[in-house]
Amino acid sequence: MNPLLEVEQLTGGYSRQKPVLHDISFTVHPGEMIGLIGLNGAGKSTTIKHILGLMKPHSGTVRLSGIQLEDNAGAYRRTYAYVPETPLLYEELTVKEHLEMAAMAYGLSPTDFEGRAPQLLEQFQMTAYANRLSAHLSKGMKQKVMIMSAFLVQPSLYIIDEPFLGLDPLGIRSLLELMASVKRSGAAILISSHILSTIERYGDRYVVLHNGRLKAYGDVDALRLQAKLPGGSLDDVFCTLVTQDGGHP
Structure with missing residues (x-):
């Protein structure tokens, strides 16, 4: 199955002299939920802005259903719906x-x-x-x-940024039920959230960004393998990944 969203070797940011993102690559396929996770300042919002077409890559490409923004802006933008954090x-x-x-x-x-x-x-x-x-x-x-x-x-791709902030418990439940429903219908979801315990229950794969670079990418088992935490929760695995090699979060 062809990917719905393709981010390929994306480098970008607000200044060409000091890019925020460095060579980021991942895909999102129909019927799956991808968690975009990272610490504050890791590059999650910048990645989303490039996907939305609000920022132009310094290098690399972003495609939705095989289309780049400059090829057909109308068709590109009709592919997704965006729920911002604010x-x-x-x-x-x-x-x-x-x-x-x-x-x-x-x-x-x-x-x-x-x-x-x-x-x-x-x-x-x-x-x-x-x-x-x-x-x-x-x-x-x-x-x-x-x-x-x-x-x-009902777009092909839902891009959702920190959706749980401010929602009451019933609202959170309704959103989770909707996300599960649209996944079953074949739509894709790219969700950025710090509430890792929630997206672990619903996500298929995860993009871990750290300091603007791709730290890890794959399902929970792949991340556990990289973090050397067999059986660890996504929260524990994430914390280990971003503090590996004696580095600071």
Whole structure:
């Protein structure tokens, strides 16, 4: 099966004189969840920005369904939906209007919208707030709007950055159930999170970044082998990997 996302020898950052990322390579295939993990400053957000097309690589390539951004920007961007760590909403739009805007941006039919939106609102306990302006929502509610907008349009790839921050326990459960569901349907998920115990239960493979470089890549067993921690949790394995060779986190 061809990869949905290909990151190949990616070097990039804000300055060519001082790149943040150095020769990063990994793939994401349909139907799998990849955890992008690393300490603060490891390069996770910079990697995501390159995938989103917000930053141009210094060298290397990023492809979605075999397409580079410069080949067909519209087709490239329709492949994914992005849930940022900090929710970004229009204060004068209601919850439902944000969902309608996402549907229009991705060309979702009115029939599909009417079939999916009420279900998502109920799943995230947001039905009663459908007509509330986003300016009057809590941070957790705003995060739910971002998540619902992404899952409404059902892209091939979900790029999700620290989604659990601010969510209540029911919201976290709803998100995890949705991620498991879209994986079964053949969609792919790239998720960045510090809550390793949670993504260990749902992830297939992991990209471990450290100081802008690929420290480890593979499933939990492959990471355990590299860390020399047979049977270790992802949390323990990660901490060992980023402190190996006497280095500092």
